[in-house]
Amino acid sequence: MAEQHTKSERLRQHLVDVIDQGLEPHSKLPTERDLASEFDVSRLTVRRALDRLEHEGLVYRVQGAGTFVAAPRITKSVELTSFSEDMRARGLVPGSSVLVTETISAGARLGAKLRVSPSDDVFHIRRARTADGEPMALEDTYLNPRLFPGLIDNIGSESLYQILETEYGMKIEWAEQSIHASVLEPEEAQLLSAPPFSPAFYVTRTSFDAQDRPVEYAESTYRGDRYHYELQIHRTR
Amino acid sequence: MAEQHTKSERLRQHLVDVIDQGLEPHSKLPTERDLASEFDVSRLTVRRALDRLEHEGLVYRVQGAGTFVAAPRITKSVELTSFSEDMRARGLVPGSSVLVTETISAGARLGAKLRVSPSDDVFHIRRARTADGEPMALEDTYLNPRLFPGLIDNIGSESLYQILETEYGMKIEWAEQSIHASVLEPEEAQLLSAPPFSPAFYVTRTSFDAQDRPVEYAESTYRGDRYHYELQIHRTR
DNA sequence: AAGTGGTCTAGACCACCCG
DNA sequence: GGGTGGTCTAGACCACTTT
Numbered sequence: 086m087a088e089q090h091t092k093s094e095r096l097r098q099h100l101v102d103v104i105d106q107g108l109e110p111h112s113k114l115p116t117e118r119d120l121a122s123e124f125d126v127s128r129l130t131v132r133r134a135l136d137r138l139e140h141e142g143l144v145y146r147v148q149g150a151g152t153f154v155a156a157p158r159i160t161k162s163v164e165l166t167s168f169s170e171d172m173r174a175r176g177l178v179p180g181s182s183v184l185v186t187e188t189i190s191a192g193a194r195l196g197a198k199l200r201v202s203p204s205d206d207v208f209h210i211r212r213a214r215t216a217d218g219e220p221m222a223l224e225d226t227y228l229n230p231r232l233f234p235g236l237i238d239n240i241g242s243e244s245l246y247q248i249l250e251t252e253y254g255m256k257i258e259w260a261e262q263s264i265h266a267s268v269l270e271p272e273e274a275q276l277l278s279a280p281p282f283s284p285a286f287y288v289t290r291t292s293f294d295a296q297d298r299p300v301e302y303a304e305s306t307y308r309g310d311r312y313h314y315e316l317q318i319h320r321t322r
Numbered sequence: 323m324a325e326q327h328t329k330s331e332r333l334r335q336h337l338v339d340v341i342d343q344g345l346e347p348h349s350k351l352p353t354e355r356d357l358a359s360e361f362d363v364s365r366l367t368v369r370r371a372l373d374r375l376e377h378e379g380l381v382y383r384v385q386g387a388g389t390f391v392a393a394p395r396i397t398k399s400v401e402l403t404s405f406s407e408d409m410r411a412r413g414l415v416p417g418s419s420v421l422v423t424e425t426i427s428a429g430a431r432l433g434a435k436l437r438v439s440p441s442d443d444v445f446h447i448r449r450a451r452t453a454d455g456e457p458m459a460l461e462d463t464y465l466n467p468r469l470f471p472g473l474i475d476n477i478g479s480e481s482l483y484q485i486l487e488t489e490y491g492m493k494i495e496w497a498e499q500s501i502h503a504s505v506l507e508p509e510e511a512q513l514l515s516a517p518p519f520s521p522a523f524y525v526t527r528t529s530f531d532a533q534d535r536p537v538e539y540a541e542s543t544y545r546g547d548r549y550h551y552e553l554q555i556h557r558t559r
Numbered sequence: 560a561a562g563t564g565g566t567c568t569a570g571a572c573c574a575c576c577c578g
Numbered sequence: 579g580g581g582t583g584g585t586c587t588a589g590a591c592c593a594c595t596t597t
Contacts (some may be wrong), residue, residue, distance in 0.1 A: 091566065116582065127568045129366075132583085148583045149576035259556045266503050266521035266546030284503035284521065297393065309503030319496045328585065353563060364587045369564085385564045386595030 092126050093133035099124075100134060104143055110156040114144065117152070167246040168214050168224070177216035184276075185211035186237050188230065198291055198302040199229050206230050208237045210245070213276060214305075220277040222307040232300065249300070257300055260292040264314070267306065277308050284309030329363050330370035336361075337371060341380055347393040351381065354389070379554075404483040405451050405461070414453035421513075422448035423474050425467065435528055435539040436466050443467050445474045447482070450513060451542075457514040459544040469537065486537070494537055497529040501551070504543065514545050521546030 100114070114120075117135065121128045135152060138144045146152045172179035188206050196203040208228040214221050226245065228236065233253050240248075249255040267287035274281040286307040292300050337351070351357075354372065358365040372389060375381045383389045409416035425443050433440040444464050451459040463482065465473065470490050477485075486492040504524035511518040523544040529537045 093566080118582085128570095130567060133566090135583095146583060147576075148574070149581080151576095151582060259554060262551075262553050262555060264501075264551040264553070266523045266544075266550070268505065268519075268521050282505075282519070284505050286503045307503075313503070314499075314501040316499050316501070317496060318499060330585080355563085365589095367586060370585085372564095383564065384595075385593065386562080388563060388595090 092124075093130045093137075096120070096124055096126065096131065097134035097137050100138060101143065104154055108154045110154050112154045114152045114154065167244055168222070169244045169246075172216045172221070175216070178218070180215035180218060182213050182215070183210065183240055184213055185209065186240055188237065195227050195302065199227060199299050201229055201231075208233070210237070210240060216311070219311070220279070220308070221311055222305050223273055223276055224303055224305040226301060226303045228301055229299075255300060256294060257292045258295045260290050262288060262290045264288050269306070269308075273306055277306075279308050279310065286312060329361075330367045330374075333357070333361055333363065333368065334371040334374050337375060338380065341391055345391045347391050349391045351389045351391065404481055405459070406481045406483075409453045409458070412453070415455070417452035417455060419450050419452070420447065420477055421450055422446065423477055425474060432464050432539065436464060436536050438466055438468075445470070447474070447477060453548070456548070457516070457545070458548055459542050460510055460513055461540055461542040463538060463540045465538055466536075492537060493531060494529045495531055497527050499525060499527045501525050506543070506545075510543055514543075516545050516547065523549060 115123065117128050117131045120131045124131070135144060135146065139146060142155055144152050145155050166174065168181075169179040187209050189209050191199065191201050191203050191205050191207045193203050195201075195207055196205065199207060201207065208226075208230055210226045210228075212224050212226070214224055230236070232255065233249065236248070236253070239252070246257065249257070265287040267285045268282045269277065269279055269285045271281040273285075274283065286305075286309060288305045288307065290301075290303045290305075292303075294300050352360070354365050354368045357368045361368070372381060372383065376383060379392055381389055382392050403411065405418075406416040424446050426446050428436065428438050428440050428442050428444045430440050432438075432444055433442065436444060438444065445467055447463045447465075449461050449463070450457055451461055467473070469492065470486065473485070473490070476489070483494065486494070502524040504522045505519045506514065506516055506522045508518040510522075511520065523542075523546060525542045525544065527538075527540045527542070529540075531537050
């Protein structure tokens with residue numbers, strides 16, 4: 086676990102542990118004032134920890150009554166995760182096999198996505214992604230070589246995002262994702278061990294760092310019979 | 323506009339107005355301390371207003387440097403909207419034609435979704451939804467007749483959500499939505515004027531009110547060639 | 560070195576829920 | 579009426595960016 090360096094984050098983590106270790110839904114948590122004195126912090130610090138837990142859906146608050154453990158909900162709202170995290174969240178073991186690694190000329194489309202000149206080089210990685218050993222998706226990832234020198238020689242089965250973060254200090258902050266309905270072309274179907282022309286998701290994603298620079302552009306085709314989206318959506322207030 | 327009753331909300335609204343009235347992206351806003359003294363509030367109150375604006379993507383903050391107007395982003399994160407709102411947000415004119423209205427026995431599946439007995443009645447409404455006059459989706463909506471007496475006789479071309487809210491005081495707060503890849507069955511294809519077996523989204527949605535009671539269950543089939551999802555996703559921290 | 564946002568404190572008053 | 583969460587204050591120190 087990463088070190089928690091703020092008091093409110095340490096308190097939040099403590100409360101997560103307490104909740105996970107067997108508190109029933111709708112159990113009442115200690116009052117904000119009690120938590121403040123017990124952990125020797127101000128009430129505002131307690132409220133910051135609870136704000137985050139409420140936002141994450143682990144607790145709910147009722148004015149005048151207290152703070153309570155939320156009923157676990159099956160679906161979560163959409164979050165930015167890697168394929169590996171996504172699969173683990175679904176209770177599946179993620180895997181990956183690299184089909185292609187190459188350096189190609191960006192061209193107009195990829196150049197625009199990654200904000201490089203069309204004549205510049207980009208890395209291209211094609212991988213088959215698996216869940217519990219079964220083919221789940223084909224993924225073509227494109228990266229700017231200037232940001233990740235030498236990367237293409239170090240691709241293994243580890244998480245690409247992990248490598249970007251640990252080796253290059255690159256943290257992806259947000260992404261634009263587009264989801265289309267599609268069917269598997271025969272070639273894709275064969276690579277995914279699925280019937281040709283069966284339903285599929287075609288997903289494109291451009292990922293950005295904290296300075297809003299495009300870091301990665303990826304096109305993925307997911308088997309529609311094995312993958313779907315579950316989301317919880319709220320009225321914005 | 324609804325009345326803003328907290329200081330931080332009034333300040334937030336004021337800043338929204340200022341930003342909308344012509345501030346360029348990356349313009350620097352006044353410092354938190356300046357805003358605090360100008361509006362005669364504490365710095366924490368300023369920070370709460372800015373927190374919300376940052377969350378909404380209108381501003382970004384750089385520690386040690388300042389707070390800046392964010393570049394407008396094309397895509398928005400997923401929000402809970404009706405078909406009509408959704409289409410209007412895409413710049414299309416929504417329409418609807420009612421194909422079926424009937425009262426049927428719930429059965430096990432619908433009973434579970436709407437939390438009524440399998441032998442209870444439910445309303446069923448089948449509609450073809452159009453955008454700019456072109457067929458976009460088929461939608462089967464199921465409702466609990468006890469919550470909406472007489473509704474089935476009043477279905478017109480107006481927004482169903484509008485009727486639920488104005489006639490029955492029902493406000494939908496959140497929903498669980500599931501999105502599957504699919505293809506159009508010949509019957510659906512004909513109703514949607516699309517080729518049979520062409521790509522489609524199959525979407526189910528259960529909508530809940532503020533008390534977490536299921537209000538509506540809907541199954542929709544969207545033409546994949548005319549509809550897709552665009553979302554902006556963020557790392558949760 | 561000065562200025563900015565990030566975190567935290569100790570205390571206050573209000574709106575709301577419950578016995 | 580007593581306790582709870584919701585909002586707010588005035589001030590402090592820290593981490594970081596900019597000059």
